[in-house]
Amino acid sequence: MSATVTVRVPAKVNVQLAVGAARSDGFHDLANVFLAVGLYDEVTVTAADELRVTCEGPGADQVPLDRTNLAARAAELLAARYGIPPRVHLHIAKGIPVAGGMAGGSADGAGALVACDALWGTQASREELLDICAELGSDVPFSLVGGAALGTGRGEKLQPLEVGGTFHWVFAVADGGLSTPAVYREFDRLTPDAPAPEASPALLEALRTGDTEALAATATNDLQPAALSLFPSLADTLAAGTAAGALAALVSGSGPTTAFLTADAASAHKVADALTASGTCRTARVATSPARGAQVLTPG
Numbered sequence: 001m002s003a004t005v006t007v008r009v010p011a012k013v014n015v016q017l018a019v020g021a022a023r024s025d026g027f028h029d030l031a032n033v034f035l036a037v038g039l040y041d042e043v044t045v046t047a048a049d050e051l052r053v054t055c056e057g058p059g060a061d062q063v064p065l066d067r068t069n070l071a072a073r074a075a076e077l078l079a080a081r082y083g084i085p086p087r088v089h090l091h092i093a094k095g096i097p098v099a100g101g102m103a104g105g106s107a108d109g110a111g112a113l114v115a116c117d118a119l120w121g122t123q124a125s126r127e128e129l130l131d132i133c134a135e136l137g138s139d140v141p142f143s144l145v146g147g148a149a150l151g152t153g154r155g156e157k158l159q160p161l162e163v164g165g166t167f168h169w170v171f172a173v174a175d176g177g178l179s180t181p182a183v184y185r186e187f188d189r190l191t192p193d194a195p196a197p198e199a200s201p202a203l204l205e206a207l208r209t210g211d212t213e214a215l216a217a218t219a220t221n222d223l224q225p226a227a228l229s230l231f232p233s234l235a236d237t238l239a240a241g242t243a244a245g246a247l248a249a250l251v252s253g254s255g256p257t258t259a260f261l262t263a264d265a266a267s268a269h270k271v272a273d274a275l276t277a278s279g280t281c282r283t284a285r286v287a288t289s290p291a292r293g294a295q296v297l298t299p300g
């Protein structure tokens, strides 16, 4: 056991987000095709007198530092399973836009879990870790595994997917955030008869073969109309990225980050520059996918 462990965890984009009707538990059944992208949060855990969370980086002021933080909840859940007092300092270095539909909070939950497991030497099995992740949130299991996966149920039941190449993305970070439950509520209002969600075979094939144009032609997000309804100016951001040459433009998950798939690295930089100059977003970030899931940087 070492005194400090740092874990790096990627963001995600949903290349397909098919959403069904609301279930009796309030969640929605999904066909959620997750793709991990190379924008990262780092979670560092250090032994301390009591559980404490600190956060640095863009948007850190919007991250709760109390027990509602997903990193704190992850430490508490693992500690409770093994009868360990959760006396740790969790420090989060944010690289993933906060409340942006890129699963930053989920990344921190998965990262804290892996970091505490290494710090405490609990050696929880992959199944146990995935179980705790699912308890923390629908997106958290994917943050642990990374790569690409089809999430069914509320998104927590994962089936790994093959990815045959590198995809080049631009992410436009919006001014402000969107609440995930509010976007799902707006989806319900706009889509009274949502059909059962199904993954698109053509999209899965595009991922498998690493075919950017085919992925661009098949990527869809059923939450996009709801996100646009609550945040209408996102339409201007999508239009600016498309005008600059993006092959596909879509809202990332529940938004308000928008995602632009581009032909190659040069095109990604061109689209990012155009988005920044357009004044329709706060900042634009270039990243590639797939990316590895939660990974220990300093060994425990």
Ligand SMILES: C[C@@](CO)(OP(=O)(O)O)[C@H](O)COP(=O)(O)OP(=O)(O)OC[C@H]1O[C@@H](n2ccc(N)nc2=O)[C@H](O)[C@@H]1O
Pocket (backbone or CB within 6 Å): 014, 017, 026, 027, 028, 029, 030, 032, 100, 101, 102, 103, 104, 106, 136, 137, 138, 139, 140, 153, 154, 155, 180, 181, 184, 252, 253, 254, 255
């Ligand atoms: C929309 C998605 C797409 O990947 O991600 P984000 O864009 O928020 O990152 C996810 O479904 C968000 O997953 P996550 O943020 O983990 O949600 P949870 O904590 O499990 O649930 C928060 C709330 O979202 C709604 N929710 C979430 C998942 C789901 N399948 N159906 C839902 O209706 C519920 O209102 C729930 O109370």
Ligand SMILES: Nc1ncnc2c1ncn2[C@@H]1O[C@H](COP(=O)(O)OP(=O)(O)O)[C@@H](O)[C@H]1O
Pocket (backbone or CB within 6 Å): 062, 063, 064, 068, 069, 070, 071, 092, 097, 098, 099, 100, 101, 102, 103, 104, 105, 106, 108, 109, 177, 178, 180, 253, 254, 255
């Ligand atoms: N470690 C965390 N980092 C960011 N947000 C967190 C964290 N823990 C809890 N939250 C809460 O989760 C909400 C959603 O944030 P985030 O996970 O970044 O976005 P999204 O769910 O859109 O992908 C935030 O508004 C915040 O209140």
